[in-house]
Amino acid sequence: MSSVIMTDSLTKQYGSKKAVDRLDLKVPSGSIYGFLGPNGAGKSTTLKLLLGLIRPTGGRIMILGKEVNQKNRLSILAKTGSLIESPAYYGHLSGKENLRIICTLKDVPFQEADRVLKIVRMTEQQNKKVGQYSLGMKQRLGLAAALLGSPDLLLLDEPTNGLDPAGIQEMRRLICSLPEKYGITIVVSSHLLSEIDQMATHVGIIDHGQLIFQDTLSSLHEHSKSWIILHTDNDPEALKILKQAKIPAGRRDGKLVLRAQKDALVAEAAAALVHSGIGVLRIYEQQMSLEDIFLHLTGKQVSL
Amino acid sequence: MSLPIIRQLSAEQKKARHRKIWLVPLGFFLFEVIWMLWILTTAHAKELVTGYLMLFYQLPVLNTVILPLMITVIASRLSDMEIKGDTLKLLYTMQRPAGFFDCKYVAGTKYLLFFTAGHGMLIPVYGKIFGFGNPLKISMLFSYLAVTLCTSMILLAIQQTLSLISNSQFLPLIVGLAGSFLGLFSLFFPAPVARLVIWGYFAAFPRVEMDWNRDTRIIQYNEVSFPLYAFFAFAAAGIFIYGICRTITVKKEV
Numbered sequence: 001m002s003s004v005i006m007t008d009s010l011t012k013q014y015g016s017k018k019a020v021d022r023l024d025l026k027v028p029s030g031s032i033y034g035f036l037g038p039n040g041a042g043k044s045t046t047l048k049l050l051l052g053l054i055r056p057t058g059g060r061i062m063i064l065g066k067e068v069n070q071k072n073r074l075s076i077l078a079k080t081g082s083l084i085e086s087p088a089y090y091g092h093l094s095g096k097e098n099l100r101i102i103c104t105l106k107d108v109p110f111q112e113a114d115r116v117l118k119i120v121r122m123t124e125q126q127n128k129k130v131g132q133y134s135l136g137m138k139q140r141l142g143l144a145a146a147l148l149g150s151p152d153l154l155l156l157d158e159p160t161n162g163l164d165p166a167g168i169q170e171m172r173r174l175i176c177s178l179p180e181k182y183g184i185t186i187v188v189s190s191h192l193l194s195e196i197d198q199m200a201t202h203v204g205i206i207d208h209g210q211l212i213f214q215d216t217l218s219s220l221h222e223h224s225k226s227w228i229i230l231h232t233d234n235d236p237e238a239l240k241i242l243k244q245a246k247i248p249a250g251r252r253d254g255k256l257v258l259r260a261q262k263d264a265l266v267a268e269a270a271a272a273l274v275h276s277g278i279g280v281l282r283i284y285e286q287q288m289s290l291e292d293i294f295l296h297l298t299g300k301q302v303s304l
Numbered sequence: 305m306s307l308p309i310i311r312q313l314s315a316e317q318k319k320a321r322h323r324k325i326w327l328v329p330l331g332f333f334l335f336e337v338i339w340m341l342w343i344l345t346t347a348h349a350k351e352l353v354t355g356y357l358m359l360f361y362q363l364p365v366l367n368t369v370i371l372p373l374m375i376t377v378i379a380s381r382l383s384d385m386e387i388k389g390d391t392l393k394l395l396y397t398m399q400r401p402a403g404f405f406d407c408k409y410v411a412g413t414k415y416l417l418f419f420t421a422g423h424g425m426l427i428p429v430y431g432k433i434f435g436f437g438n439p440l441k442i443s444m445l446f447s448y449l450a451v452t453l454c455t456s457m458i459l460l461a462i463q464q465t466l467s468l469i470s471n472s473q474f475l476p477l478i479v480g481l482a483g484s485f486l487g488l489f490s491l492f493f494p495a496p497v498a499r500l501v502i503w504g505y506f507a508a509f510p511r512v513e514m515d516w517n518r519d520t521r522i523i524q525y526n527e528v529s530f531p532l533y534a535f536f537a538f539a540a541a542g543i544f545i546y547g548i549c550r551t552i553t554v555k556k557e558v
Contacts (some may be wrong), residue, residue, distance in 0.1 A: 082394070088395075138460065
């Protein structure tokens with residue numbers, strides 16, 4: 001699968017602080033690339049670097065197979081759409097008038113505005129002044145603006161920020177439908193792991209400006225270790241018995257766990273405990289959640 | 305690839321819809337119409353003999369007070385929509401920041417041109433209505449309009465920059481208001497100091513001098529030659545100031 005975005009040691013430094021530190025992004029074509037990280041990790045800065053809104057301190061950016069520089073930046077970005085931080089709009093104009101301004105700048109026919117308004121389901125509100133829109137409507141208008149001119153790539157920075165649950169679901173559905181319907185590659189940033197989990201096919205995790213994980217979402221899930229939890233009527237005694245029987249066991253979050261998942265070992269542990277007179281109340285398997293993985297990777301509490 | 309300027313200007317035109325920005329220069333123009341009417345209706349018949357000279361003496365002073373305010377409001381009306389709507393990060397993915405600044409400036413200059421042209425027509429119209437004794441010298445009219453437009457355009461560049469780099473329009477409005485007062489006071493400053501106050505340049509290239517005789521209490525207006533080279537130097541400085549303003553705006557990260 002070819003990469004729509006590739007960066008090579010992309011760096012942005014403000015004074016002595018590296019906001020983005022030697023980032024090597026690879027966004028496969030046709031994917032929804034979830035760009036995940038805690039607040040202040042460098043997500044927006046990275047997206048702004050990709051769009052040429054800020055200049056990198058070092059490194060290279062390749063978008064749609066071309067290295068981006070100041071000369072070709074706009075011609076490359078003509079094939080992209082973006083929604084950065086918050087929707088951009090002219091509050092004194094209607095939704096349709098807003099889109100027509102972008103049509104003019106992108107040199108696409110005004111009929112495009114009608115097409116994208118249909119996609120984001122805003123045809124009924126198109127003549128209302130944007131200043132009177134709810135945040136959810138503004139976000140959808142922002143997405144419509146990004147879709148003008150049928151871009152090959154969409155960069156969406158926290159597109160569900162500030163939306164109510166219904167708005168979040170609506171936006172998520174819209175984003176998920178785009179690669180299949182229109183063949184668009186999407187980079188969507190978020191600090192919400194659950195959101196990325198529901199949308200993305202690929203994930204990049206950034207923390208302190210550094211990319212600490214990048215692969216498919218399924219690969220991230222594979223990182224989740226599973227544990228066998230034992231509930232007994234005397235856990236301290238049970239642990240002693242298991243150790244004496246040389247069965248790999250220990251404590252995790254106050255629970256008695258087996259460190260291996262082989263069925264034979266589980267049976268051996270249960271037998272050892274029962275023979276020693278320990279009452280085995282429950283044996284079950286627990287998987288490391290994505291939150292645990294995120295915590296493990298970033299060392300930070302994740303937003304849910 | 306740079307976006308054709310015509311498309312960028314067309315976008316600026318579309319953005320200004322419903323903003324009624326033309327009401328700003330129109331309002332200030334009407335103020336000048338009324339002010340001139342008042343001056344001319346209260347003037348002595350002797351003064352009306354040299355009516356054009358009287359106007360060319362008084363109008364630059366009036367411009368020093370009111371035009372900085374008009375320019376501030378125009379720049380603010382054109383620029384605050386970008387700040388309020390957080391549009392720069394979207395626009396800069398479609399047009400070069402420098403191109404955006406230039407087109408925004410052209411959009412603002414259009415109103416200054418309308419105002420100045422209206423001014424240019426108003427003076428001879430009043431001359432006819434009030435029957436000024438002396439003929440209107442076209443060179444005097446054009447030099448007056450050139451100074452007015454040039455100073456206005458330099459102030460527009462400054463105000464536009466302030467409006468685009470500030471998160472609120474409070475600072476540009478304060479600067480515009482302060483500039484108006486400073487411009488007026490600069491007329492009483494020593495020449496080397498007055499030269500540092502851009503807002504005062506509306507009256508810095510006078511074509512008319514006033515001679516007031518304390519004993520007879522008679523005011524006499526005399527024509528003086530236009531300091532063409534000084535004006536060219538001022539216009540060149542204006543281009544330099546525009547370049548600085550443009551660089552400041554372009555360098556600002558969005």
